[in-house]
Amino acid sequence: MTSKTKNLVFFEKWMDPIAETMLDGEDGINLQKLTYDSPEKDNWAALEQAHGLQLLPAFETRAPFMPGRALIERCPELLAVSVTGTGYDTVDEEACTDAGVLLVNQAGANAESVAQHVFGLMLVLSKQIIQGDRRMRRGPEGWGRDDFQGQELTGRTLGIIGLGNVGRRVSALAGQMFNMTVLAYDPYITEDDFRERGAKPVGFDDIFSASDFVSVNCPLTEETTNMIGDREYRMMKPSAYFITTARGGIHDEAALAGALSENLIAGAGLDVFLPEPPPAEHPLMAFDNVIVSPHVAGITDDCTHNMASWAAEQWVTIFKGHRPPRLINPEAWPAYRDRFERIFGTPVLE
Numbered sequence: 001m002t003s004k005t006k007n008l009v010f011f012e013k014w015m016d017p018i019a020e021t022m023l024d025g026e027d028g029i030n031l032q033k034l035t036y037d038s039p040e041k042d043n044w045a046a047l048e049q050a051h052g053l054q055l056l057p058a059f060e061t062r063a064p065f066m067p068g069r070a071l072i073e074r075c076p077e078l079l080a081v082s083v084t085g086t087g088y089d090t091v092d093e094e095a096c097t098d099a100g101v102l103l104v105n106q107a108g109a110n111a112e113s114v115a116q117h118v119f120g121l122m123l124v125l126s127k128q129i130i131q132g133d134r135r136m137r138r139g140p141e142g143w144g145r146d147d148f149q150g151q152e153l154t155g156r157t158l159g160i161i162g163l164g165n166v167g168r169r170v171s172a173l174a175g176q177m178f179n180m181t182v183l184a185y186d187p188y189i190t191e192d193d194f195r196e197r198g199a200k201p202v203g204f205d206d207i208f209s210a211s212d213f214v215s216v217n218c219p220l221t222e223e224t225t226n227m228i229g230d231r232e233y234r235m236m237k238p239s240a241y242f243i244t245t246a247r248g249g250i251h252d253e254a255a256l257a258g259a260l261s262e263n264l265i266a267g268a269g270l271d272v273f274l275p276e277p278p279p280a281e282h283p284l285m286a287f288d289n290v291i292v293s294p295h296v297a298g299i300t301d302d303c304t305h306n307m308a309s310w311a312a313e314q315w316v317t318i319f320k321g322h323r324p325p326r327l328i329n330p331e332a333w334p335a336y337r338d339r340f341e342r343i344f345g346t347p348v349l350e
Contacts, residue, residue, distance in 0.1 A: 100335030121269025162218025248274030
């Protein structure tokens, strides 16, 4: 049997150059950088010979190179697609599985950075830091310190939707740092998982009705799309805050603006929108008690290094013929295994 070079392509850049350094030192891997400024036919020529495709962050990937069924079918050598971080909602998972193409992510690489961002938003909101900053910049007249009286997080109740890699870190920090009561909704884990992650399992509605802060930390899927809307906001306490660092599309932005305009909740901290970036005239931008950030919860030096190095390590694992540790679509494995052996002439080592 023969073996041939594994072609791995990526557009523009990795989150951190550590990935290129790691992969350049691997025998048998041909790492090729593509650019959107290149002629489209040249990019397609490279993709049609690629065995692996490393994606940019979700909203930086451009048409016609979005990883949908058309791209999967046009690239017959493709064996695996890797997303930058945790979310893979921009990839057609079904098309990958049908074609025997593995889909992998870097789940967990961004957990600490995102969890800390959650608490950054919570603290800025509860202490009215941003309101005070904005008012001070307009001069010293017409306000006093008491106008910006805040609240501690200590002892309050945090409700988490999604107790995965990020959610469990949010839960741990809430208990360790602020002695908060942590409630969580996640239908995909066991009671032992809740216990080990320091959260009390409750129903979906209970998250909204019983929490002082609601943090959304679940992926965007068909099930979670538009999961949170007017009904849920109206269940929240008037003193409660809504926080999301997950994905735009999970919560209804128009309904949230409506709830804020009626003073149904105390405020919101939003790192994600749909689409991104949102326009300056977006209704949520008009509220002083709304804190926004440009989808940067996971954009830290530590996190980008982790995501890039984890992705590089996973590509080495894939091309050495081993099962990758963060496989999203295990249903593709049998067909993938046959394709790998046919393309490279060596069997997969399970």
